[in-house]
Amino acid sequence: MTTWKQVLTDLATSRATALKRHAFLLCGNEAEAEDLVQDALVRAFSRPLRAPRLDEAEAYVRVIIANRFIDLARRRTPRQRAVARLSLSRSAIPDPADDVALRTDLAAALSALTPRQRACVVLYYYDDLSVGQVARALNCGEGTVKRTLHDARSVLQGHFSAAGTQGGDEHRA
Amino acid sequence: MPDFDDSLRTALRELADRVGPPHLAAGPLIRRAARRRARFAAASGFCAVAVAAAAVAVPVTLRAHPATTGQGLSGSPVASRPWVGDFTCGEPLPPGLPPATGDGLRIAITSVTRSASGVPAVRWSLDGPGATIGPVTAGFLIVRDGTIFAAEQARPPAANAQSLSLAVESAQVYKYAPDIIEGTSGSWDAMWRQHQAYRVIIVATVWTDRGTSPIVVPVPVRLSATAVLPPG
Numbered sequence: 001m002t003t004w005k006q007v008l009t010d011l012a013t014s015r016a017t018a019l020k021r022h023a024f025l026l027c028g029n030e031a032e033a034e035d036l037v038q039d040a041l042v043r044a045f046s047r048p049l050r051a052p053r054l055d056e057a058e059a060y061v062r063v064i065i066a067n068r069f070i071d072l073a074r075r076r077t078p079r080q081r082a083v084a085r086l087s088l089s090r091s092a093i094p095d096p097a098d099d100v101a102l103r104t105d106l107a108a109a110l111s112a113l114t115p116r117q118r119a120c121v122v123l124y125y126y127d128d129l130s131v132g133q134v135a136r137a138l139n140c141g142e143g144t145v146k147r148t149l150h151d152a153r154s155v156l157q158g159h160f161s162a163a164g165t166q167g168g169d170e171h172r173a
Numbered sequence: 174m175p176d177f178d179d180s181l182r183t184a185l186r187e188l189a190d191r192v193g194p195p196h197l198a199a200g201p202l203i204r205r206a207a208r209r210r211a212r213f214a215a216a217s218g219f220c221a222v223a224v225a226a227a228a229v230a231v232p233v234t235l236r237a238h239p240a241t242t243g244q245g246l247s248g249s250p251v252a253s254r255p256w257v258g259d260f261t262c263g264e265p266l267p268p269g270l271p272p273a274t275g276d277g278l279r280i281a282i283t284s285v286t287r288s289a290s291g292v293p294a295v296r297w298s299l300d301g302p303g304a305t306i307g308p309v310t311a312g313f314l315i316v317r318d319g320t321i322f323a324a325e326q327a328r329p330p331a332a333n334a335q336s337l338s339l340a341v342e343s344a345q346v347y348k349y350a351p352d353i354i355e356g357t358s359g360s361w362d363a364m365w366r367q368h369q370a371y372r373v374i375i376v377a378t379v380w381t382d383r384g385t386s387p388i389v390v391p392v393p394v395r396l397s398a399t400a401v402l403p404p405g
Binding site: 004005008009012013016017019020021022024025030033034037038041042043045046047048106107121122125126153156157 | 177178181182184185186187188189190192193194195196197198199202203205206209210
C-alpha cells in the first residue's frame with residue numbers, strides 16, 4: 001500500500017471522530033458533517049501531498065472541511081436557505097419544558113453566524129489556530145479574520161445576553 | 174474578553190463531544206481519491222495538448238517531414254513533422270528562463286508498434302544542433318477526431334533519451350470519461366478492431382542549450398510529432 005493510502009486509512013479509522021466533530025461545529029448537522037469529512041478526505045488525497053504525515057494531513061483535511069463548508073453554504077439555493085431558516089425558526093419556538101436550556105444552546109447561537117464567521121470561530125476557538133493560521137487557511141487577510149471574529153463574538157454575546165435576559169425575566173416572573 | 178473566550182472554548186468542546194463516531198470506511202474513500210488522482214494527473218499533463226491534438230487531427234494540416242518520413246511496421250506511412258510551438262502545458266518552466274523555443278531541434282516518431290494485446294508503443298528520436306543536457310519528459314497521446322483516447326507520460330533515463338519507446342500499460346492509461354476509453358487490454362483490442370486509423374502525438378519537453386547566449390543557459394524546449402497508427 002502506498003503512503004497516501006496508509007495515511008488516508010489512518011485518518012479514516014483513528015481520526016474520523018475528531019474530524020466529524022470539527023465538521024459538526026461548522027454545519028451543525030451530523031449527517032452533513034459526515035458528508036463533509038468524506039468529501040474533504042477524498043479531496044485532500046486527490047493530489048499528491050508533499051509530506052503526507054498524519055498530523056499534517058489531518059490539519060490539511062480540517063482546512064478543506066472549513067473551506068468546503070463555506071463553499072457549499074454559498075452555493076445553497078434560495079429554497080434551501082429558506083428551508084434552513086424555517087427549520088431554525090421552528091426549533092427556536094420556546095418549549096416550556098426546556099426553555100432556558102434551548103435558548104442558551106450554543107448550537108442555536110452558532111447557527112446565527114454566517115458561514116465565514118462560523119468557520120473563523122471553529123478554527124480559532126476549537127482548533128486553537130492563531131489569527132495568521134486562520135487567515136492562511138481561509139485565504140484571506142489577518143485583518144479580515146480579526147474583524148470576522150469580532151463580529152462573531154458580538155453576535156454570540158448578543159445571543160447569550162438576550163437568552164440570559166429572557167431567562168432571568170422568566171425566573172423573576 | 175478572556176472570560177467569554179474561555180467560556181466559548183469550553184462550550185464548543187462540550188458541544189463537539191456530544192457527536193458520536195462517523196460511519197467511515199477507508200476503502201471507498203481510497204478508490205474515490207485514486208480516481209481523482211488519475212484524472213488530475215491526466216489533466217495536468219495534457220490539458221493544453223488536447224487543444225493542439227484537435228488541431229492536428231485533420232490530415233490536411235499535417236506536413237510530412239522528408240527526413241523523418243518512414244514506414245510503419247505494417248506498411249502504412251508514418252508521417253512525422255517537427256512541431257515547435259507554444260505548448261504551455263507539461264513541465265512548468267522555472268522562473269527567469271527565456272521563453273521556450275525549438276531552434277534547430279526536431280523530434281520524429283520512428284515507429285509505432287503494438288503488442289499482441291494491442292497495447293501501443295512509440296519510438297521516437299531527437300535530432301538537431303544543441304546538446305540535450307537535461308531530463309527529457311515525454312508523453313504520447315492516441316487521438317482520433319480531436320478526442321484523446323489514451324495518454325501516458327514518462328521520464329526516460331538520460332542515457333536513453335535520444336531514442337526510446339514508451340508503452341502504454343493498461344493500468345497507466347488514464348480514464349477520462351467520456352473522452353478517454355479505459356485502457357484495459359480488452360478495450361484496446363476492441364478499439365483497434367473498430368477504428369483502424371488513430372493518430373499518435375508525442376510531446377517531449379527537452380532541456381537543451383540553445384547557444385544564442387554567451388552564458389550557457391538550459392532552455393526547455395517543447396516538441397511534438399504526430400504519426401498515424403498503422404492498421405492492425
